[in-house]
Every structure is written in structure tokens, then in C-alpha cells.
Amino acid sequence: MPPKPKFTKEEIVAAALELVSEKGMExxxxxxxxxxxxxxxxxxxxxxSSMEEVQQAVRKAALVRFEEFAEKxxxxxxxxxxxxxxxxxxxxxxxxxxxxxxxxxxxxxxSFDDVFPELxxxxxxxxxxxxxxxxxxxxxxxALFKQVWIFTFGIGAMCAAKVxxxxxxxxxxLLGLEFMSMLMFIKSxxxxxxxxxxxxxxxxxxxxxxxxxGGA
Numbered sequence: 001m002p003p004k005p006k007f008t009k010e011e012i013v014a015a016a017l018e019l020v021s022e023k024g025m026e027x028x029x030x031x032x033x034x035x036x037x038x039x040x041x042x043x044x045x046x047x048x049s050s051m052e053e054v055q056q057a058v059r060k061a062a063l064v065r066f067e068e069f070a071e072k073x074x075x076x077x078x079x080x081x082x083x084x085x086x087x088x089x090x091x092x093x094x095x096x097x098x099x100x101x102x103x104x105x106x107x108x109x110x111s112f113d114d115v116f117p118e119l120x121x122x123x124x125x126x127x128x129x130x131x132x133x134x135x136x137x138x139x140x141x142x143a144l145f146k147q148v149w150i151f152t153f154g155i156g157a158m159c160a161a162k163v164x165x166x167x168x169x170x171x172x173x174l175l176g177l178e179f180m181s182m183l184m185f186i187k188s189x190x191x192x193x194x195x196x197x198x199x200x201x202x203x204x205x206x207x208x209x210x211x212x213x214g215g216a
Contacts, residue, residue: 005043005046005047006039006043006046007037007039007043007044007047008047009047009048009057011037012033012037012043012044012047012048012054013054013057013058013061014061015033015036015037016028016033016036016054016057016058016061017058017061017062017065017097018036019032019033019036020058020062020096020097020100021094021096021097022096023096024096024099024100025055025058025096025099025100025104028051028054028055028058029051030044030045030051033054058100059100059101059104062097062100062101063101063120065094065097066087066090066094066097066098066101066120066122067120067121067122069086069089069090069094070083070086070087070090070122071122071125072086073085073086074125074129078133079129079133080126080129080130080133080145080148080179081172081175081176081179083122083125083126083129084148084149084152084175084179085171085172085175087152087153087156088152088155088156088159088166088171090156091155091156091157091159091160092159092160095159095160095161095162096160098156098157098159098160099160099161102153102156102157103157103160103161112146112150116146119149123145123149126145126149127141127142127145128141130144130145134183136186139191140186140191143182143186143191144179144182144183144186147178147182148175148178148179148182151174151175151178152175155171155174155175
């Protein structure tokens with residue numbers, strides 16, 4: 001007869017989530033998790049088959065925590081901008097969980113379309129909100145979401161990695177400029193038009209004068 005679990009799955013995941021929130025994913029070892037539970041590592045494996053399974057459960061729990069943090073944005077106007085603000089504020093308040101959710105290395109490079117389903121329910125709500133508030137079709141709303149999400153992710157990554165600190169006012173302005181630029185581009189009807197691909201000059205003498213340093 002298998003041993004009766006000393007801890008529930010929920011208790012183990014909650015302890016693991018707090019451990020990762022404080023110290024990062026590298027601290028999530030069976031020994032440290034057992035210590036956090038006030039036990040040896042053994043009870044963990046009466047509920048989980050491996051630490052990899054624990055890690056997967058913790059990532060899901062971290063995403064749920066983010067969604068709970070972000071969902072209050074629906075009560076703001078414009079809602080989509082507030083979703084972006086919440087994402088960056090989450091990076092500042094929970095840098096280790098932000099890194100776990102969005103900055104973990106993937107073994108295979110994937111397109112954004114492959115990643116989108118992993119962004120959680122918040123992403124789907126954002127696309128719906130954009131379509132509703134700005135009169136865009138699904139393709140246009142998705143394109144706007146993709147562009148602004150990637151931009152927002154970059155700011156969040158810098159905050160989570162403590163590369164830069166942005167004030168609330170700076171975040172508000174940066175997101176506003178990016179969103180309005182993309183919205184105007186879509187409204188102009190140029191969404192599916194190709195953009196110029198940079199090409200090298202045939203010779204240094206063919207470069208514009210201002211690049212060569214001779215401009216006024």
C-alpha cells in the first residue's frame with residue numbers, strides 16, 4: 001500500500017511558488033523545497049513523480065498569479081494599455097516569476113503564433129478588448145497585440161533583470177506612444193504592405209552625406 005501523502009499537491013506547489021518568487025527557479029531543488037515544507041524531500045515524491053513535474057506545476061501557478069494580478073485592468077480605460085502596465089508592474093514586483101513565465105529558455109525557436117496560446121487567458125481577453133474598443137478585425141487586433149506585447153515584454157524584461165528602472169510616468173508614455181503608432185499604421189491600411197529591407201551601400205561614397213559626417 002503506497003504511503004499516505006504528508007502534503008497535498010496544492011501545498012507543495014504553493015511552497016514551491018514562494019521559493020521561486022524569492023530566490024528564482026534555480027533554488028527549486030527537492031532538498032530546498034523539503035526544507036521550505038519543514039520536511040525531508042521524500043514527501044514531495046509521494047505526490048509528484050519528478051522535480052520536472054513540480055517545475056511545470058509551478059510555472060502554471062505563476063501564470064495564474066500573473067493573471068490574477070492583471071485581470072483588474074478590465075476595470076480601466078483604455079483597458080489594453082492597463083494590461084501592459086500591469087505586466088510591467090508584475091515584472092517589478094515579482095521579477096523571479098516574470099523570468100520564469102516569459103524569460104525561460106526554449107529548446108526550439110518558435111513563432112509568436114506558437115507562443116500565443118501559452119500567454120494565458122489574459123492574452124485572449126486583450127485581443128477581444130482591442131477589437132471591441134478600436135473597431136478592428138481579428139487580424140488587425142492580433143497584429144496590434146503582437147507588436148505591443150513584444151514591446152511591453154522588452155520593458156518588463158529589463159525591469160525583471162534590473163537592467164533599467166522606469167518610472168510609472170515613463171512606462172505610461174512609452175506604452176502610449178507604441179500603441180498609438182501601431183494603431184495609426186493599421187488604420188492607414190498598410191498592415192500587409194511590405195516594409196523596406198536594409199541593404200548595404202554599393203560603396204562608401206554612395207552613402208548619404210550625413211552618414212559620412214559631412215552633413216550640416
